[in-house]
Every structure is written in structure tokens, then in C-alpha cells.
Amino acid sequence: AQKITQTQPGMFVQEKEAVTLDCTYDTSDPSYGLFWYKQPSSGEMIFLIYQGSYDQQNATEGRYSLNFQKARKSANLVISASQLGDSAMYFCAMSLNFNKFYFGSGTKLNVKP
């Protein structure tokens, strides 16, 4: 079965500190994509970062980086220098062939001033 697991329902982080959101995945397909999305309270889903299963280096996008550990099947999101605007739900997702996506249950991040 294909599956995405996010074990942290909620997290707190102090403003300006770094935070890691955990994500593990399960697939036997050699080719897959891993994504992180942010969903503020307003509801829209915002694409943050992508990692391909064959990519050798961890993906980075500004303050976001994806810590990809293929052997452990983990794809953790690291947000550096947290800002108040980072408070939101964060979803990890996996794509398989033919654009089939699987989403985790999400982690609610609260950034404290």
C-alpha cells in the first residue's frame, strides 16, 4: 500500500528558530516525487518544495529545505528562521506514476513571537 505518514499533529516553534516537520512514506515504486504544501487558515494550498526519488541532493527553496533520506523513506521539511506567517498546516505528499498523489494528515505549526 502506498502511504504518507506525518506523526506530529501539532508543533510549536519560537520565532526566528528552525523547525523540522516529519514525513515518512511507503512505496515500492522506484520512481516517485515528494512534495510539501502549506495551508494557511484561509484554506488555499501553497506548493513549497519538491524532491524527486532520483535526486541526489536535498531540495532547497529559500527558507525551506527537504531532508531526504531514501533508505529511511523519510522526507522531512526544515524551515529555517521561522516567521509568524509560517503558522499554518503543512502537508507532505507523494506522487506516483500517472500523477496519482497521496497526502499525509498534516502538521499544524504554530510560531510563537
Next chain:
Amino acid sequence: KAGVTQTPRYLIKTRGQQVTLSCSPISGHRSVSWYQQTPGQGLQFLFEYFSETQRNKGNFPGRFSGRQFSNSRSEMNVSTLELGDSALYLCASSLGGQAHQPQHFGDGTRLSIL
């Protein structure tokens, strides 16, 4: 470049009615996916259309159906509405021709069933 547009943003219906939601993808995107999001079940995949054909399907009853037009716009229909259909319905588009491309989401349609 315009993003994914979903209409309407809010909808109130009663049990037994049917509803049609619309999604216009980003220009050039040929894949459109639909998701249902509820507090209890999270984000659940409904179906995906690519070039007017349903390519993937989630585990929803036949009351949920969709279609895609030649301009890639998509509609989702829910018949015989039930209270449990109250949810945020999200549409996402992607280029679709290659594997593992990010989906870009609309703002969603919030459906409330009375």
C-alpha cells in the same frame, strides 16, 4: 499567469440535492485533480482528469462524478447530497504530461449541507 480558479467559493445545499463545482486550471495545464478535505478525514483524493479522460480515481461512491472539457476546465458533480458531504473541495492542476510535477491548488469551494 492566472492561478487555478474554483467557483463558487461557498455553497449551501440541503440533503438530497445535487451540486456542480467548477475548476479552471492554470493555462497550459492538462491535468485536473479533485480532493475533499474534512477535519476528520483530512485530504482525500476524488479523481484526476487528463486530456478529458479520467486517469485516476479514489474511493468515493458513484454519487461523486466529474468531467473535463477540451479546454481542460473541469466540473465535479455530487448527486443526492448527504450531511457528510459537507467539506472543502479543492481542485488542483498540473502539466500532467510528465510524472512527479507539483499540483497547484485553487482556493476551494466550501460546501455546506443542511
